[in-house]
Amino acid sequence: MIEIYGLGGIGKTTIAKAIFSRICDHFDGFCYLENFREKLGTNNGVIELQETLLFEILRDRNLKVGNKSRGINMIMERLSFKRILLLLDDVDKWVHIENLLGGCDWFAFGSKIIITTRNKHLVATLGKCFSMHEVKELDQNEALELFSMHAFQSNKPKKDCLELANQVIQYTKGLPLALVIMGADLCGRTKPEWKSAIDKYKRIPNKEVQNVLEISYEGLDEAEQDIFLDIACFFKGFHKKYVLDVLDSCDLHPIYGILKLINMCLITVDQYEKLSMHDLLQQMGKDIV
Incomplete structure (x- = not known):
């Protein structure tokens, strides 16, 4: 098991999906379950995720879970001999994983489960069967490159906008989500509009980032x-x-x-x-x- 943790908007999902895409072909089956935290709030959400997992691995559309307990039993019976890759995106409580899978040690040797979470402590009770990786803010050069890709459609800022771009970099403190949203918002705007927008960001937080x-x-x-x-x-x-x-x-x-x-x-x-x-x-x- 691999836990990728960090602040909201720091890029956990982006990194996990990149890893997933790179290695998924090396497994008997693979499944990416997104919006995990939101869907695990109801029994129907649990059943939907269980059916998605079974279908993605077995490719059998006729499998119907019916209820949570039956879904756990089906996962144990049908997937226990398969070497799988599973990505659980945005997990906040360990009990949610147990409600979905029952036991994470049911899968064949060599299986990998990647978890993204904001909670560093999520899998700390599992002993040595997991590794933890913290996603940190981008440094100055990385932040400028990411922002430029969205603000200028280039990996470098325009020379006459470099000072304004650096103000955004300073404000966002390397948070990828903020860099992407603000870069897209400022793309194609004039320098006076940039200055006005940056002043506004400093007084009124961007709602999309804040959410x-x-x-x-x-x-x-x-x-x-x-x-x-x-x-x-x-x-x-x-x-x-x-x-x-x-x-x-x-x-x-x-x-x-x-x-x-x-x-x-x-x-x-x-x-x-x-x-x-x-x-x-x-x-x-x-x-x-």
Whole structure:
């Protein structure tokens, strides 16, 4: 099992799909299940994913699951001897995987399951049968190339727009989703329109980007949301121990809460034990407040 984790919009799905496409022909069967988190919310969604998995591997349109438990049994019986490649995109709870598959060790030796998630802790209880890979922000050159591909249809920016392009790069802090959306939005516009749009982005977050980032925030409980907003508004750059002391006095249970935010890729702690978060997450937090 391979867990690919990171902040929303960081490129987990893009990377996983590229890997999947490159190696899928080396397996007895392969299946890509997208929008995993959304579909696992209902029994019908579970059944739909189970039927999709069985069809993609066996190519038998006559297989009907009927109910979740029967689907799990069919997956165990029909797929246990096959060496498969399975991509589960956007998973937030391990129990959802169990509801779909039952046991991930049912497939033949050499099978691979790739999971994309915002939750670093998702498969941490499984021991040595998995590897974890964090997707990080793009560096300056990578960000400029990605942005240019969408803003200029070239891997390099126009010379007269380089300064404005660098302002966008600075604002997005290497988040691929924001670079793609803003690049497409600015494509073909005049320099005055660019300047106006960049000023607007700095004051009013792009709704499409914010909606993706808010998914992780909405998955927190009330105390964890309060901790996130406090860090976004007051404690970014502060020492972790100081923040723990302050939030503990507010009965927010910050030892667990801050660990949850770290696992959800919403905040980071540097080598000096100082708290930080992506600028666009901080902007989202302030906008929520």
